[in-house]
Amino acid sequence: MKIFLKSSICFLMMSIFNAQAQNSLVFDSSKFVELSQEVNGKLLKVRAYENIVYVANPVEANFQKLNIYVPEEYFNGEKINGFTVETAPIFFPNKVGGYMPAMPATFINPPQRGPFGGNNQSILLALSKGYIVASAGARGRTSPTGKAPAGLVDLKAAIRYLKFNDKLMAGDAHKIISNGTSAGGAMSTLLGATANHPDYEPYLKALGAATATDDIFAVSAYCPIINLENADMAYEWQFNKIHNYKKMIFSNVNGEFKREMKDGTLDAESINVSDKLKKAFPAYVNSLNLKDNEGKKLELDGNGDGNFKELVMSYILASAQKAISTGVDLSKVDFIEIKDGKVISVDFDKYMTYMERMKTPPAFDALDNSSPENQVFGTATVDKRHFTNFAIQQTASDPSTLAESLQIKMMNPINYIGDAQAKTAKHWRVRHGAKDKDTGFAVPVILVTTLKNKGFNIDFALPWDKPHSGDYDLEELFIWTDSICK
Numbered sequence: 398m399k400i401f402l403k404s405s406i407c408f409l410m411m412s413i414f415n416a417q418a419q420n421s422l423v424f425d426s427s428k429f430v431e432l433s434q435e436v437n438g439k440l441l442k443v444r445a446y447e448n449i450v451y452v453a454n455p456v457e458a459n460f461q462k463l464n465i466y467v468p469e470e471y472f473n474g475e476k477i478n479g480f481t482v483e484t485a486p487i488f489f490p491n492k493v494g495g496y497m498p499a500m501p502a503t504f505i506n507p508p509q510r511g512p513f514g515g516n517n518q519s520i521l522l523a524l525s526k527g528y529i530v531a532s533a534g535a536r537g538r539t540s541p542t543g544k545a546p547a548g549l550v551d552l553k554a555a556i557r558y559l560k561f562n563d564k565l566m567a568g569d570a571h572k573i574i575s576n577g578t579s580a581g582g583a584m585s586t587l588l589g590a591t592a593n594h595p596d597y598e599p600y601l602k603a604l605g606a607a608t609a610t611d612d613i614f615a616v617s618a619y620c621p622i623i624n625l626e627n628a629d630m631a632y633e634w635q636f637n638k639i640h641n642y643k644k645m646i647f648s649n650v651n652g653e654f655k656r657e658m659k660d661g662t663l664d665a666e667s668i669n670v671s672d673k674l675k676k677a678f679p680a681y682v683n684s685l686n687l688k689d690n691e692g693k694k695l696e697l698d699g700n701g702d703g704n705f706k707e708l709v710m711s712y713i714l715a716s717a718q719k720a721i722s723t724g725v726d727l728s729k730v731d732f733i734e735i736k737d738g739k740v741i742s743v744d745f746d747k748y749m750t751y752m753e754r755m756k757t758p759p760a761f762d763a764l765d766n767s768s769p770e771n772q773v774f775g776t777a778t779v780d781k782r783h784f785t786n787f788a789i790q791q792t793a794s795d796p797s798t799l800a801e802s803l804q805i806k807m808m809n810p811i812n813y814i815g816d817a818q819a820k821t822a823k824h825w826r827v828r829h830g831a832k833d834k835d836t837g838f839a840v841p842v843i844l845v846t847t848l849k850n851k852g853f854n855i856d857f858a859l860p861w862d863k864p865h866s867g868d869y870d871l872e873e874l875f876i877w878t879d880s881i882c883k
Protein backbone atom coordinates (compact mmCIF):
# COMPACT_ATOMS: atom_id res chain seq x y z
CA MET A 398 0.00 0.00 0.00
CA LYS A 399 2.77 2.36 1.06
CA ILE A 400 4.78 1.50 -2.02
CA PHE A 401 1.66 2.00 -4.17
CA LEU A 402 1.05 5.41 -2.59
CA LYS A 403 4.66 6.40 -3.03
CA SER A 404 4.70 5.39 -6.69
CA SER A 405 1.36 7.16 -7.26
CA ILE A 406 2.72 10.39 -5.81
CA CYS A 407 5.84 9.93 -7.87
CA PHE A 408 3.72 9.38 -11.00
CA LEU A 409 1.62 12.46 -10.20
CA MET A 410 4.72 14.59 -9.73
CA MET A 411 6.19 13.32 -12.97
CA SER A 412 2.96 14.10 -14.77
CA ILE A 413 2.98 17.64 -13.40
CA PHE A 414 6.62 17.98 -14.41
CA ASN A 415 5.87 16.69 -17.90
CA ALA A 416 2.91 19.01 -18.27
CA GLN A 417 5.17 21.90 -17.35
CA ALA A 418 7.93 20.72 -19.70
CA GLN A 419 5.39 20.55 -22.50
CA ASN A 420 5.09 23.79 -24.30
CA SER A 421 1.61 25.11 -25.00
CA LEU A 422 0.97 25.47 -28.71
CA VAL A 423 -1.94 27.88 -28.39
CA PHE A 424 -0.99 31.32 -29.69
CA ASP A 425 -1.32 34.02 -27.04
CA SER A 426 -2.30 37.23 -28.85
CA SER A 427 -1.74 39.33 -25.72
CA LYS A 428 2.00 38.59 -25.55
CA PHE A 429 3.53 41.19 -27.82
CA VAL A 430 5.73 44.23 -27.78
CA GLU A 431 5.39 47.20 -30.09
CA LEU A 432 8.39 47.90 -32.29
CA SER A 433 8.97 50.44 -35.00
CA GLN A 434 11.59 51.61 -37.44
CA GLU A 435 11.80 53.70 -40.55
CA VAL A 436 11.52 51.90 -43.89
CA ASN A 437 11.81 53.90 -47.12
CA GLY A 438 11.10 57.16 -45.26
CA LYS A 439 8.00 55.79 -43.54
CA LEU A 440 7.64 54.68 -39.92
CA LEU A 441 6.81 50.99 -39.85
CA LYS A 442 5.08 49.96 -36.63
CA VAL A 443 4.52 46.32 -35.75
CA ARG A 444 3.30 44.07 -33.00
CA ALA A 445 6.14 41.65 -32.33
CA TYR A 446 5.45 38.18 -30.94
CA GLU A 447 8.95 36.84 -30.42
CA ASN A 448 10.64 33.66 -29.26
CA ILE A 449 7.55 31.45 -29.42
CA VAL A 450 8.66 27.84 -29.01
CA TYR A 451 6.62 26.14 -31.73
CA VAL A 452 6.73 22.51 -30.59
CA ALA A 453 5.48 20.89 -27.41
CA ASN A 454 8.65 18.87 -26.86
CA PRO A 455 11.56 21.03 -28.02
CA VAL A 456 14.98 19.40 -28.36
CA GLU A 457 16.90 22.64 -28.93
CA ALA A 458 14.46 25.32 -27.79
CA ASN A 459 16.98 28.08 -28.48
CA PHE A 460 16.51 27.37 -32.21
CA GLN A 461 13.00 25.88 -32.37
CA LYS A 462 11.32 29.22 -31.97
CA LEU A 463 9.32 31.59 -34.07
CA ASN A 464 9.13 35.37 -34.44
CA ILE A 465 5.88 36.82 -35.75
CA TYR A 466 5.43 40.43 -36.83
CA VAL A 467 2.12 42.09 -37.69
CA PRO A 468 1.75 45.63 -39.10
CA GLU A 469 0.05 47.83 -36.50
CA GLU A 470 -2.47 49.26 -39.00
CA TYR A 471 -4.27 45.92 -39.08
CA PHE A 472 -5.32 46.41 -35.45
CA ASN A 473 -7.03 49.67 -36.41
CA GLY A 474 -9.09 47.93 -39.06
CA GLU A 475 -7.00 49.41 -41.87
CA LYS A 476 -6.07 47.81 -45.18
CA ILE A 477 -2.53 47.62 -46.52
CA ASN A 478 -1.85 46.93 -50.20
CA GLY A 479 -5.41 45.63 -50.50
CA PHE A 480 -4.97 43.10 -47.67
CA THR A 481 -6.88 43.03 -44.37
CA VAL A 482 -5.94 41.50 -41.01
CA GLU A 483 -7.70 38.34 -42.19
CA THR A 484 -6.51 38.12 -45.79
CA ALA A 485 -2.88 39.19 -45.39
CA PRO A 486 -0.53 36.46 -46.69
CA ILE A 487 2.23 35.19 -44.39
CA PHE A 488 5.81 35.64 -45.54
CA PHE A 489 7.96 32.89 -44.00
CA PRO A 490 11.68 33.61 -44.45
CA ASN A 491 14.28 31.32 -42.90
CA LYS A 492 17.86 32.29 -42.12
CA VAL A 493 19.39 28.85 -42.69
CA GLY A 494 22.87 29.06 -44.25
CA GLY A 495 25.37 26.29 -44.80
CA TYR A 496 22.91 23.80 -43.29
CA MET A 497 23.92 25.30 -39.94
CA PRO A 498 21.54 25.91 -37.03
CA ALA A 499 19.60 29.12 -37.59
CA MET A 500 17.83 31.66 -35.45
CA PRO A 501 14.60 33.20 -36.67
CA ALA A 502 14.84 36.51 -38.54
CA THR A 503 14.19 39.60 -36.46
CA PHE A 504 12.49 42.94 -37.09
CA ILE A 505 15.34 44.81 -35.41
CA ASN A 506 18.46 43.83 -37.34
CA PRO A 507 20.91 41.90 -35.19
CA PRO A 508 24.68 42.24 -35.61
CA GLN A 509 26.06 40.33 -38.63
CA ARG A 510 25.11 36.68 -38.44
CA GLY A 511 25.29 33.75 -40.81
CA PRO A 512 26.74 33.61 -44.34
CA PHE A 513 24.26 36.15 -45.58
CA GLY A 514 24.54 38.42 -42.57
CA GLY A 515 21.74 39.54 -40.36
CA ASN A 516 20.07 41.28 -43.30
CA ASN A 517 16.35 41.56 -42.66
CA GLN A 518 15.42 43.75 -45.64
CA SER A 519 13.01 41.11 -46.91
CA ILE A 520 10.94 41.16 -43.73
CA LEU A 521 10.83 44.95 -43.53
CA LEU A 522 9.70 45.19 -47.14
CA ALA A 523 7.17 42.38 -46.67
CA LEU A 524 5.66 44.17 -43.66
CA SER A 525 5.55 47.50 -45.49
CA LYS A 526 3.55 45.77 -48.23
CA GLY A 527 1.04 44.37 -45.77
CA TYR A 528 2.39 40.84 -45.36
CA ILE A 529 2.49 39.21 -41.95
CA VAL A 530 6.00 37.92 -41.27
CA ALA A 531 6.67 34.67 -39.46
CA SER A 532 10.25 33.43 -39.27
CA ALA A 533 11.31 30.21 -37.61
CA GLY A 534 14.69 29.08 -36.37
CA ALA A 535 15.80 25.52 -37.04
CA ARG A 536 18.37 23.00 -35.88
CA GLY A 537 21.44 22.41 -38.04
CA ARG A 538 24.18 19.97 -38.95
CA THR A 539 26.73 20.88 -36.24
CA SER A 540 24.52 19.51 -33.49
CA PRO A 541 24.07 15.75 -32.85
CA THR A 542 20.32 16.39 -32.75
CA GLY A 543 20.41 18.61 -35.85
CA LYS A 544 21.16 16.00 -38.52
CA ALA A 545 18.86 15.57 -41.52
CA PRO A 546 15.97 15.93 -41.64
CA ALA A 547 15.90 17.89 -38.31
CA GLY A 548 16.10 21.42 -39.73
CA LEU A 549 13.40 20.74 -42.28
CA VAL A 550 11.18 19.03 -39.71
CA ASP A 551 11.54 22.09 -37.49
CA LEU A 552 10.37 24.41 -40.24
CA LYS A 553 7.46 22.08 -40.98
CA ALA A 554 6.53 22.14 -37.30
CA ALA A 555 6.57 25.96 -37.38
CA ILE A 556 4.23 25.90 -40.40
CA ARG A 557 1.94 23.54 -38.46
CA TYR A 558 1.96 25.99 -35.55
CA LEU A 559 0.85 28.81 -37.88
CA LYS A 560 -1.92 26.69 -39.40
CA PHE A 561 -3.03 25.34 -36.01
CA ASN A 562 -3.39 28.91 -34.73
CA ASP A 563 -4.77 30.43 -37.94
CA LYS A 564 -7.99 31.62 -36.31
CA LEU A 565 -6.17 33.23 -33.36
CA MET A 566 -3.59 35.04 -35.45
CA ALA A 567 -3.51 37.85 -37.98
CA GLY A 568 -3.02 36.68 -41.56
CA ASP A 569 -4.19 33.81 -43.72
CA ALA A 570 -2.29 30.57 -43.08
CA HIS A 571 -3.57 29.24 -46.40
CA LYS A 572 -1.30 31.82 -48.01
CA ILE A 573 2.13 31.02 -46.57
CA ILE A 574 5.06 31.99 -48.80
CA SER A 575 8.34 30.41 -47.80
CA ASN A 576 11.62 32.15 -48.58
CA GLY A 577 15.29 31.20 -48.18
CA THR A 578 18.74 31.31 -49.73
CA SER A 579 21.21 28.52 -50.47
CA ALA A 580 20.73 25.83 -47.79
CA GLY A 581 17.80 28.03 -46.71
CA GLY A 582 16.62 28.00 -50.33
CA ALA A 583 16.86 24.22 -50.18
CA MET A 584 14.66 24.27 -47.07
CA SER A 585 12.19 26.51 -48.87
CA THR A 586 11.94 24.09 -51.82
CA LEU A 587 11.64 21.14 -49.44
CA LEU A 588 8.76 22.79 -47.58
CA GLY A 589 7.07 23.33 -50.94
CA ALA A 590 7.67 19.83 -52.28
CA THR A 591 7.33 17.49 -49.32
CA ALA A 592 4.37 18.94 -47.41
CA ASN A 593 2.21 16.56 -45.38
CA HIS A 594 4.20 13.52 -46.53
CA PRO A 595 4.09 10.63 -44.05
CA ASP A 596 7.89 10.16 -44.21
CA TYR A 597 8.29 13.10 -41.79
CA GLU A 598 5.41 12.20 -39.49
CA PRO A 599 7.39 10.26 -36.83
CA TYR A 600 9.79 13.19 -36.42
CA LEU A 601 6.97 15.73 -36.13
CA LYS A 602 5.18 13.52 -33.65
CA ALA A 603 8.28 13.16 -31.47
CA LEU A 604 8.66 16.94 -31.34
CA GLY A 605 5.05 17.37 -30.38
CA ALA A 606 4.28 19.47 -33.45
CA ALA A 607 0.84 21.07 -33.53
CA THR A 608 -1.86 18.92 -35.07
CA ALA A 609 -2.23 20.61 -38.43
CA THR A 610 -1.03 20.22 -41.99
CA ASP A 611 2.23 21.76 -43.24
CA ASP A 612 1.46 22.54 -46.87
CA ILE A 613 2.31 26.01 -48.06
CA PHE A 614 1.01 28.26 -50.82
CA ALA A 615 4.22 29.37 -52.49
CA VAL A 616 7.99 28.96 -52.56
CA SER A 617 10.61 31.65 -53.03
CA ALA A 618 14.06 30.09 -53.27
CA TYR A 619 17.40 31.66 -54.09
CA CYS A 620 20.23 29.36 -55.24
CA PRO A 621 18.84 26.27 -53.48
CA ILE A 622 21.55 23.72 -52.71
CA ILE A 623 19.42 20.68 -53.45
CA ASN A 624 19.38 17.28 -55.13
CA LEU A 625 22.54 16.58 -53.16
CA GLU A 626 22.97 12.94 -54.16
CA ASN A 627 23.03 13.92 -57.85
CA ALA A 628 24.65 17.36 -57.60
CA ASP A 629 28.23 16.01 -57.85
CA MET A 630 27.51 14.74 -61.37
CA ALA A 631 25.77 18.01 -62.35
CA TYR A 632 28.79 19.98 -61.11
CA GLU A 633 31.32 17.99 -63.13
CA TRP A 634 29.09 17.96 -66.22
CA GLN A 635 29.45 21.74 -66.07
CA PHE A 636 32.99 22.32 -64.77
CA ASN A 637 34.87 19.22 -65.97
CA LYS A 638 37.25 21.22 -68.17
CA ILE A 639 38.03 23.81 -65.52
CA HIS A 640 40.91 22.58 -63.38
CA ASN A 641 41.84 25.65 -61.38
CA TYR A 642 39.57 26.30 -58.46
CA LYS A 643 38.84 28.86 -55.76
CA LYS A 644 37.41 26.77 -53.01
CA MET A 645 35.23 28.07 -50.23
CA ILE A 646 36.20 26.80 -46.81
CA PHE A 647 33.37 26.82 -44.32
CA SER A 648 34.16 27.37 -40.69
CA ASN A 649 32.34 28.08 -37.52
CA VAL A 650 34.20 30.56 -35.33
CA ASN A 651 32.51 31.23 -32.00
CA GLY A 652 29.12 30.44 -33.46
CA GLU A 653 29.71 32.62 -36.52
CA PHE A 654 29.48 30.92 -39.89
CA LYS A 655 32.44 31.96 -42.08
CA ARG A 656 33.37 31.37 -45.72
CA GLU A 657 37.00 31.76 -46.83
CA MET A 658 38.65 31.27 -50.23
CA LYS A 659 41.46 28.81 -51.00
CA ASP A 660 43.03 28.54 -54.48
CA GLY A 661 44.31 25.36 -56.09
CA THR A 662 44.52 23.13 -59.16
CA LEU A 663 42.94 19.69 -59.52
CA ASP A 664 45.46 16.85 -59.44
CA ALA A 665 45.29 13.85 -61.78
CA GLU A 666 43.24 11.84 -59.29
CA SER A 667 40.63 14.58 -58.94
CA ILE A 668 40.44 15.01 -62.72
CA ASN A 669 39.78 11.30 -62.97
CA VAL A 670 36.97 11.61 -60.40
CA SER A 671 35.55 14.57 -62.33
CA ASP A 672 35.61 12.57 -65.59
CA LYS A 673 33.70 9.69 -63.98
CA LEU A 674 31.06 11.98 -62.49
CA LYS A 675 30.59 13.92 -65.72
CA LYS A 676 30.15 10.65 -67.60
CA ALA A 677 27.49 9.45 -65.17
CA PHE A 678 25.33 12.57 -65.48
CA PRO A 679 23.54 11.89 -68.80
CA ALA A 680 22.06 8.61 -67.52
CA TYR A 681 20.63 10.47 -64.52
CA VAL A 682 19.14 13.27 -66.63
CA ASN A 683 17.71 10.79 -69.14
CA SER A 684 16.12 8.76 -66.34
CA LEU A 685 14.08 11.78 -65.21
CA ASN A 686 11.95 11.78 -68.34
CA LEU A 687 11.77 15.56 -68.35
CA LYS A 688 9.99 17.31 -71.20
CA ASP A 689 10.54 20.62 -72.94
CA ASN A 690 7.67 23.05 -73.63
CA GLU A 691 6.73 21.08 -76.75
CA GLY A 692 6.57 17.82 -74.85
CA LYS A 693 9.85 16.52 -76.31
CA LYS A 694 12.05 14.47 -73.98
CA LEU A 695 15.03 16.36 -72.58
CA GLU A 696 18.18 14.31 -72.96
CA LEU A 697 21.95 14.24 -72.98
CA ASP A 698 24.16 12.00 -75.11
CA GLY A 699 27.28 10.19 -73.93
CA ASN A 700 29.34 13.37 -74.35
CA GLY A 701 26.93 15.37 -72.21
CA ASP A 702 25.43 17.21 -75.19
CA GLY A 703 21.78 17.40 -76.16
CA ASN A 704 18.60 19.40 -75.75
CA PHE A 705 18.87 19.42 -71.95
CA LYS A 706 22.17 21.31 -72.30
CA GLU A 707 20.48 23.67 -74.79
CA LEU A 708 17.71 24.27 -72.26
CA VAL A 709 20.25 25.19 -69.57
CA MET A 710 22.02 27.53 -71.98
CA SER A 711 18.71 29.09 -73.03
CA TYR A 712 18.35 30.43 -69.48
CA ILE A 713 21.88 31.92 -69.66
CA LEU A 714 20.99 33.43 -73.02
CA ALA A 715 17.79 34.95 -71.62
CA SER A 716 19.78 36.29 -68.68
CA ALA A 717 22.32 38.00 -70.96
CA GLN A 718 19.50 39.40 -73.08
CA LYS A 719 17.79 40.86 -70.03
CA ALA A 720 21.10 42.36 -68.86
CA ILE A 721 21.58 44.06 -72.24
CA SER A 722 18.04 45.42 -72.12
CA THR A 723 18.83 47.06 -68.77
CA GLY A 724 21.95 48.72 -70.14
CA VAL A 725 24.72 46.23 -69.28
CA ASP A 726 27.45 46.34 -71.93
CA LEU A 727 28.27 42.80 -73.01
CA SER A 728 29.85 43.73 -76.34
CA LYS A 729 33.36 43.01 -75.04
CA VAL A 730 32.82 39.56 -73.51
CA ASP A 731 34.20 36.71 -75.60
CA PHE A 732 31.61 34.07 -74.67
CA ILE A 733 28.51 35.73 -76.11
CA GLU A 734 27.61 36.35 -79.74
CA ILE A 735 25.40 39.41 -80.14
CA LYS A 736 23.81 40.64 -83.39
CA ASP A 737 21.75 43.84 -83.54
CA GLY A 738 21.33 43.85 -79.76
CA LYS A 739 20.11 40.24 -79.74
CA VAL A 740 22.04 37.47 -78.00
CA ILE A 741 22.53 34.75 -80.65
CA SER A 742 24.58 32.24 -78.69
CA VAL A 743 26.62 31.63 -75.55
CA ASP A 744 29.76 29.45 -75.72
CA PHE A 745 29.40 26.89 -72.93
CA ASP A 746 33.12 26.22 -72.40
CA LYS A 747 34.11 29.87 -72.48
CA TYR A 748 31.25 30.69 -70.15
CA MET A 749 32.62 28.21 -67.61
CA THR A 750 36.06 29.83 -67.88
CA TYR A 751 34.41 33.16 -67.02
CA MET A 752 32.51 31.56 -64.11
CA GLU A 753 35.52 29.72 -62.62
CA ARG A 754 35.33 26.49 -60.64
CA MET A 755 34.67 26.74 -56.93
CA LYS A 756 34.41 23.17 -55.68
CA THR A 757 36.66 20.13 -56.08
CA PRO A 758 35.19 16.79 -57.18
CA PRO A 759 32.98 15.43 -55.75
CA ALA A 760 31.60 18.86 -54.91
CA PHE A 761 29.12 17.65 -52.28
CA ASP A 762 29.83 14.10 -51.12
CA ALA A 763 33.51 14.78 -50.40
CA LEU A 764 35.59 11.60 -50.46
CA ASP A 765 37.18 12.55 -47.13
CA ASN A 766 33.76 13.38 -45.65
CA SER A 767 34.78 17.03 -45.27
CA SER A 768 31.87 18.84 -46.93
CA PRO A 769 29.04 20.58 -45.06
CA GLU A 770 26.69 18.06 -46.68
CA ASN A 771 28.57 15.09 -45.20
CA GLN A 772 27.73 16.53 -41.81
CA VAL A 773 24.07 17.03 -42.80
CA PHE A 774 23.80 13.26 -43.28
CA GLY A 775 25.33 12.28 -39.96
CA THR A 776 23.54 10.76 -37.00
CA ALA A 777 23.46 11.58 -33.29
CA THR A 778 26.59 9.45 -32.89
CA VAL A 779 28.31 9.58 -36.31
CA ASP A 780 29.02 13.20 -37.22
CA LYS A 781 29.65 12.81 -40.98
CA ARG A 782 28.60 10.25 -43.55
CA HIS A 783 28.59 9.67 -47.28
CA PHE A 784 25.35 9.90 -49.23
CA THR A 785 26.32 8.55 -52.66
CA ASN A 786 27.31 5.08 -53.73
CA PHE A 787 29.95 6.77 -55.86
CA ALA A 788 31.85 8.00 -52.78
CA ILE A 789 31.59 4.59 -51.15
CA GLN A 790 32.96 2.85 -54.25
CA GLN A 791 35.63 5.46 -54.84
CA THR A 792 36.98 5.20 -51.31
CA ALA A 793 36.32 1.47 -50.89
CA SER A 794 34.52 2.48 -47.69
CA ASP A 795 32.43 0.21 -45.60
CA PRO A 796 28.87 0.67 -47.00
CA SER A 797 27.63 1.18 -43.43
CA THR A 798 29.17 4.66 -43.62
CA LEU A 799 26.52 5.52 -46.20
CA ALA A 800 23.48 7.43 -44.91
CA GLU A 801 20.19 5.49 -44.92
CA SER A 802 18.27 5.86 -48.17
CA LEU A 803 15.27 7.39 -46.35
CA GLN A 804 17.42 10.13 -44.79
CA ILE A 805 18.81 10.97 -48.24
CA LYS A 806 15.37 10.82 -49.83
CA MET A 807 13.86 13.19 -47.25
CA MET A 808 16.36 15.94 -48.13
CA ASN A 809 15.62 15.99 -51.86
CA PRO A 810 12.51 17.83 -53.10
CA ILE A 811 12.73 16.10 -56.48
CA ASN A 812 11.76 12.82 -54.79
CA TYR A 813 8.40 14.18 -53.66
CA ILE A 814 7.13 16.20 -56.63
CA GLY A 815 4.38 14.08 -58.09
CA ASP A 816 4.06 11.83 -55.02
CA ALA A 817 0.32 11.69 -54.28
CA GLN A 818 1.03 11.68 -50.53
CA ALA A 819 2.74 15.08 -50.69
CA LYS A 820 0.95 18.35 -51.27
CA THR A 821 3.20 20.42 -53.49
CA ALA A 822 3.01 24.24 -53.34
CA LYS A 823 1.24 25.73 -56.34
CA HIS A 824 3.55 28.68 -56.99
CA TRP A 825 7.34 28.73 -57.27
CA ARG A 826 9.81 31.55 -57.82
CA VAL A 827 13.37 30.29 -58.15
CA ARG A 828 16.45 32.43 -58.74
CA HIS A 829 20.00 31.20 -59.22
CA GLY A 830 22.72 33.73 -60.11
CA ALA A 831 24.21 33.32 -63.59
CA LYS A 832 27.63 33.42 -61.89
CA ASP A 833 26.73 31.14 -58.98
CA LYS A 834 29.13 28.22 -58.79
CA ASP A 835 28.07 26.71 -55.48
CA THR A 836 26.06 24.17 -57.47
CA GLY A 837 25.56 23.42 -61.17
CA PHE A 838 22.89 25.17 -63.24
CA ALA A 839 21.37 21.80 -64.01
CA VAL A 840 20.26 21.53 -60.37
CA PRO A 841 17.70 24.37 -60.39
CA VAL A 842 16.82 23.60 -64.03
CA ILE A 843 15.90 20.02 -63.10
CA LEU A 844 13.79 21.30 -60.19
CA VAL A 845 11.79 23.83 -62.19
CA THR A 846 11.38 21.54 -65.20
CA THR A 847 10.08 18.75 -62.98
CA LEU A 848 7.57 21.18 -61.46
CA LYS A 849 6.60 22.70 -64.82
CA ASN A 850 6.02 19.25 -66.29
CA LYS A 851 3.60 18.54 -63.44
CA GLY A 852 1.66 21.76 -64.07
CA PHE A 853 2.93 23.99 -61.26
CA ASN A 854 3.28 27.76 -61.69
CA ILE A 855 6.97 28.55 -62.22
CA ASP A 856 8.88 31.81 -62.37
CA PHE A 857 12.55 30.98 -62.95
CA ALA A 858 15.56 33.02 -63.98
CA LEU A 859 19.34 33.15 -63.68
CA PRO A 860 20.04 36.83 -62.91
CA TRP A 861 23.05 38.08 -64.85
CA ASP A 862 26.49 38.00 -63.19
CA LYS A 863 24.98 37.29 -59.77
CA PRO A 864 27.13 35.15 -57.49
CA HIS A 865 25.80 32.89 -54.76
CA SER A 866 23.39 35.16 -52.89
CA GLY A 867 19.73 35.93 -52.30
CA ASP A 868 17.06 38.55 -51.67
CA TYR A 869 18.71 40.87 -54.24
CA ASP A 870 15.52 41.64 -56.18
CA LEU A 871 13.01 42.11 -53.38
CA GLU A 872 10.79 44.62 -55.20
CA GLU A 873 10.36 42.05 -58.01
CA LEU A 874 9.83 39.27 -55.48
CA PHE A 875 6.92 41.11 -53.86
CA ILE A 876 5.40 42.04 -57.23
CA TRP A 877 5.35 38.29 -57.85
CA THR A 878 3.90 37.46 -54.40
CA ASP A 879 1.20 40.13 -54.92
CA SER A 880 0.39 38.62 -58.32
CA ILE A 881 -0.23 35.15 -56.89
CA CYS A 882 -2.07 36.30 -53.75
CA LYS A 883 -4.58 38.70 -55.28
Ligand code: DHB
Pocket residue numbers: 493494495496512578579580581622769770835836
Ligand atom coordinates in the same frame (compact mmCIF):
# COMPACT_ATOMS: atom_id res chain seq x y z
C1 DHB B 1 25.68 26.68 -48.72
C2 DHB B 1 26.61 26.83 -49.72
C3 DHB B 1 27.18 25.72 -50.27
O1 DHB B 1 28.11 25.80 -51.26
C4 DHB B 1 26.82 24.46 -49.82
O2 DHB B 1 27.41 23.38 -50.35
C5 DHB B 1 25.86 24.31 -48.82
C6 DHB B 1 25.29 25.43 -48.27
C7 DHB B 1 25.06 27.91 -48.13
O3 DHB B 1 25.60 28.99 -48.36
O4 DHB B 1 24.05 27.79 -47.46
